[in-house]
Structure formats: structure tokens, C-alpha cells
Amino acid sequence: MAAVNPTSSYDRLKEVKEFDESKIGVKGLSDSGIVTIPRFFVHPPETLSDLKPNTSKSCANIPIINLSNKDSSTHRPEIVNQIKEAATTWGFFQVINHGVPESILEETIRAIKDFHERPHEIKAKYYKRNENSGVMYSSNNDLYRSKAASWHDALTAWMGPSPLEVEELPQICRNEVIAWDANARKVAETVMELLSEGLGLEAGKFKELTFSEARALVGHCYPYCPQPDLTMGITSHTDPGVVTVLLQNQIPGLQVKHEDDWVAVNPVPGGLIINIGDFLQIVSNGEYKSVQHRVLANSDKNPRISVVEFFNLSKWKGDGYYGPLPELLSAEKPAIYRNFTQQEFLENFYGKGLDSKSLIDKIRIQG
Numbered sequence: 001m002a003a004v005n006p007t008s009s010y011d012r013l014k015e016v017k018e019f020d021e022s023k024i025g026v027k028g029l030s031d032s033g034i035v036t037i038p039r040f041f042v043h044p045p046e047t048l049s050d051l052k053p054n055t056s057k058s059c060a061n062i063p064i065i066n067l068s069n070k071d072s073s074t075h076r077p078e079i080v081n082q083i084k085e086a087a088t089t090w091g092f093f094q095v096i097n098h099g100v101p102e103s104i105l106e107e108t109i110r111a112i113k114d115f116h117e118r119p120h121e122i123k124a125k126y127y128k129r130n131e132n133s134g135v136m137y138s139s140n141n142d143l144y145r146s147k148a149a150s151w152h153d154a155l156t157a158w159m160g161p162s163p164l165e166v167e168e169l170p171q172i173c174r175n176e177v178i179a180w181d182a183n184a185r186k187v188a189e190t191v192m193e194l195l196s197e198g199l200g201l202e203a204g205k206f207k208e209l210t211f212s213e214a215r216a217l218v219g220h221c222y223p224y225c226p227q228p229d230l231t232m233g234i235t236s237h238t239d240p241g242v243v244t245v246l247l248q249n250q251i252p253g254l255q256v257k258h259e260d261d262w263v264a265v266n267p268v269p270g271g272l273i274i275n276i277g278d279f280l281q282i283v284s285n286g287e288y289k290s291v292q293h294r295v296l297a298n299s300d301k302n303p304r305i306s307v308v309e310f311f312n313l314s315k316w317k318g319d320g321y322y323g324p325l326p327e328l329l330s331a332e333k334p335a336i337y338r339n340f341t342q343q344e345f346l347e348n349f350y351g352k353g354l355d356s357k358s359l360i361d362k363i364r365i366q367g
């Protein structure tokens with residue numbers, strides 16, 4: 001087994017660069033039939049020691065919320081309460097009967113899988129790094145910043161607020177990505193209305209604040225990993241934005257941190273996963289929780305595919321600051337976070353490795 005010896009003459013940066021410049025991604029490594037992963041993918045023992053979910057709580061699962069009666073005035077308060085409770089205690093939940101046909105869920109997954117299975121020459125044309133608009137295919141967004149690389153590749157498309165040039169999208173998944181963006185956005189807006197009401201605000205408050213306008217859609221591929229005990233699919237992190245809508249295929253691996261345990265998030269048929277991001281934890285003054293989650297390296301021969309859309313605000317308030325919404329604050333409930341600038345937020349968004357400290361910890365008011 002590859003043991004990591006930091007004092008050896010191993011030139012990590014050189015190997016990382018060679019991998020990056022080859023543009024083959026983790027999928028290319030996996031398809032080449034390697035049985036030993038390159039050592040820059042090997043994670044430190046602290047990360048690897050708790051990879052198995054806690055068996056004593058293995059039956060715990062994130063809450064499932066049925067949206068079918070959300071427009072009925074009799075049932076809506078109950079659904080608002082369920083979402084509020086889920087966002088407060090778990091920060092993660094699945095929604096069912098969200099209105100997106102199952103055929104669309106399947107086509108979206110299939111199209112993203114098809115992209116990742118395209119020949120190297122075709123995918124390489126999209127291979128980029130450090131973009132924040134257009135379309136970018138890459139392996140490990142934080143490849144040069146993180147301590148260890150993870151076993152996944154991603155196709156990212158910035159869908160809004162300014163519309164994407166659709167021809168930039170690879171043809172094999174173009175229509176599906178566009179359709180998914182529209183569908184995921186509807187689900188995000190529905191959920192944001194319920195979350196807004198859960199805080200005692202008008203249903204349309206989050207929309208008015210442009211919380212669903214900036215959108216990044218990421219089609220992840222977690223190929224088969226020959227040594228899944230030595231690396232990660234994606235390391236533990238919180239999402240920076242408002243909310244994330246996550247669609248996954250049937251291959252397991254996603255886990256969320258709940259009461260100090262890692263809990264597997266198993267897909268429910270037709271379900272969509274929603275999670276709260278750092279920005280919403282802050283503006284809700286800590287009511288809603290942005291929780292740590294991660295994906296294990298995939299030991300299944302079939303790739304794990306997930307399509308994740310991050311929703312974020314597009315317009316900052318005139319003074320350039322954001323913080324806990326004033327409507328939520330009172331003498332009994334003072335702000336627990338200070339206001340922060342867009343600059344601070346963006347630095348946190350783009351500047352860090354997934355393993356570094358989140359904005360939430362930086363702006364928490366002590367005492």
C-alpha cells in the first residue's frame with residue numbers, strides 16, 4: 001500500500017502538473033486499468049480513519065419531504081414546518097413529488113454520464129481551470145490548493161445570471177443541461193419560498209433578494225477507484241451559496257455529518273436532495289444549517305454520477321454588505337454573525353481549497 005512519506009524526494013507538484021496537463025482526468029486514469037492510484041491522490045490518515053458510516057446509526061436518513069400538497073392552504077403550514085425542521089437540524093433533505101418528471105431526472109444523469117464517457121480528445125477541448133463563467137471540464141477544482149487530490153472529475157456550466165452561450169455546452173449534454181437548469185431552478189424557487197416562510201418572511205422574499213439567480217451547474221463523475229480506502233470522491237466541505245439542488249444516480253457514496261456521525265444519503269427513487277449553503281446559514285442568523293458533507297471514492301465498476309446546481313444571489317445590497325437579515329433580529333435574537341463584503345464572500349468561494357476554513361467561522365461574533 002502506498003504510504004505517504006513527506007520527507008522523500010517525491011516531486012508532488014511535478015506529478016500533479018503532469019496529470020493536469022494530460023487532461024485525462026480521473027476517468028482516464030481509471031479507464032487505463034491502473035491498480036494503484038498516483039500518490040498525490042492519497043489522503044492523510046486523519047481523513048481516511050473514519051470512512052465507514054457509523055453502523056449504530058445506519059438506519060438514520062435525511063428527512064424526506066413530500067411537496068405534492070404545497071399549494072393547499074390546509075397542508076402548506078405543515079410542509080413549511082417540515083422544511084424548517086429539516087433545514088434547522090440536518091441542513092440536508094430530500095424532496096419528492098417536486099414536479100420534475102422522472103424521465104427528465106434520468107435523461108440528465110444519462111447525458112452527464114455520456115459526456116464523461118466521451119473520448120479523451122473530445123473532452124480535452126473543454127478542459128480548463130480557474131474559470132467562473134462559461135463551461136469548464138476539469139479534475140479537482142482545487143487541484144493546486146488542496147493537500148490531496150480526490151477521485152472525481154466535473155463539468156461545470158455557469159448558467160446565470162447572465163445567460164450562457166449555449167453553443168459552449170458540449171453537444172452530447174447540451175439540451176439536457178439547459179432543461180435541467182430550468183427544472184432545478186423551479187425546485188430551488190419552490191424550496192426557497194418554503195424556507196422563507198419558515199423564517200416568518202414573505203414567501204417571495206428570497207426571490208426578491210435574487211437568491212436563485214446566480215447558478216452553477218456541476219455534472220460530477222466519480223469513476224471506479226481501485227483503492228477506495230486511500231482517497232476520497234470529494235473531501236468534507238460545506239457549500240458556500242444559498243441552496244444546492246442535487247441529483248444522483250444509484251451508486252452510493254454521499255454522506256452528511258449529523259450529530260458527529262457520517263450518515264449515508266441514499267437516493268430515493270424520483271427524489272432530489274436539497275442542502276443549505278453557508279450564505280443562507282448566515283442570512284438566516286444561524287437558524288438554517290450549512291452542514292459538512294463528502295463523497296467516498298467509488299468502489300463500484302459503474303461511475304457515480306451527480307448533477308449539482310448551486311444557487312446564489314446575483315445582486316448585492318447597495319452598500320456592498322450582507323449579513324443576517326434585519327427582519328430576523330431582535331433584542332432576544334441578536335446577530336450572531338457580522339456583515340461581510342462581497343469580496344470576502346468571493347475569496348471564500350474561489351480562493352480556498354475545499355479543506356480550508358469557511359466564511360461562517362471567520363465572521364461569527366464571539367462571546
Ligand SMILES: O=C(O)CCC(=O)C(=O)O
Binds near residue numbers: 234254293294295306
Ligand atoms: O456528488 C455529490 O453528491 C456531492 C457533490 C458536492 O458536494 C459538491 O459539488 O459540492
Ligand SMILES: [Fe+2]
Binds near residue numbers: 237239
Ligand atoms: Fe457540496
